[in-house]
Structure formats: C-alpha cells, structure tokens
Amino acid sequence: MGVARAHERVSDMRLDFLHKASNSIGETQAVVYVEDLTIRTMTGSARGTAENPGRNVRQKAGLNRSILSRGWGLFLSLLEYKLSRRGGRLVRVDPRNTSRTCSACGHVSPENRKTQEAFVWVACGHAENADANAAKNILGAGQARSACSEAKTSESAA
Ligand SMILES: [Zn+2]
Structure with missing residues (x-):
C-alpha cells in the first residue's frame, strides 16, 4: 500500500469515528454543553512562559496532538448539525476555571x-x-447561561 493510500485510509477511519461518535x-x-475552546487556545496553553513553564507539557502536547488528529472542530460541527436536525442544540461554555472550581461548593483554587x-x-x-x-x-x-437567555427571550416576547 502506498503512503498516499495509507493516509487516505486513516482519514476515512477518522471520519467514520467522528460520524459514529457524533451520531x-x-x-x-437534546442539549450538549462543551467548553468553548479553540484548537489554537488548547495547543498554546501548555507551553507556558520562561518564568512559569507549563505544567504537564508533555502530557498536554500528547493530548493536543490526539485532539487535533481526531478533528475536534469537525466533531463539534457534526454534533451540532445532528443535534439541530432533531431540535436539540450545542451550547458552548466559557472554559475559564472549569478545571479549578469545586463542583460541590464552588470554591476556586489552582491548588x-x-x-x-x-x-x-x-x-x-x-x-x-x-x-x-x-x-x-x-x-x-x-x-x-441557557436559563438566562431563555429569561431574556420570554421578557422580550411579553
Ligand atoms: Zn468544595
């Protein structure tokens, strides 16, 4: 099998995977909430600065590569389309502090x-x-966020 042919097979498998997962x-x-991360932000975030080098850079780099290679953006597009076809929706949420906040009490700390x-x-x-x-x-x-925008919608409708 030639290299071009092998690449084609991998990309077919990836697309198949993305379709199955989004299906x-x-x-x-009905509603799916995702962090509103751009690929750019995700790939840049682990690098850190000279004074404050990113933690777990190696693990994050591996994760970023796997997200990129699996086509996260395409996955979300497919998912959004499939949800909207059935009257559902994809809601993108500000990712700030989602990994630093206690889901039980709301306390925020990197520690x-x-x-x-x-x-x-x-x-x-x-x-x-x-x-x-x-x-x-x-x-x-x-x-x-959804409750807030629904409240606004019903206000303007009244
Ligand atoms: Zn807590």
Missing part, C-alpha cells in the same frame, strides 16, 4: 488540582475525578 451523542441527547486526574478540594475536602468535576462545572455554567 451516538447527537441522536440521544485543588493535585494531579492530572485527581482533584481534592482544599476548601471542603470534596474529591472526585478531575474530568468528572470539570464536566459538572461546564454543565452548570451552560445551564445557567
């Missing part, structure tokens, strides 16, 4: 994050998987 979510959920996976909140002792905690924060922020 499984887009056809079962909450002990490792890439484990969070133990310094204020209330709440402990949870870091991704699960961030997901709750994203959901909460998205729902607050």
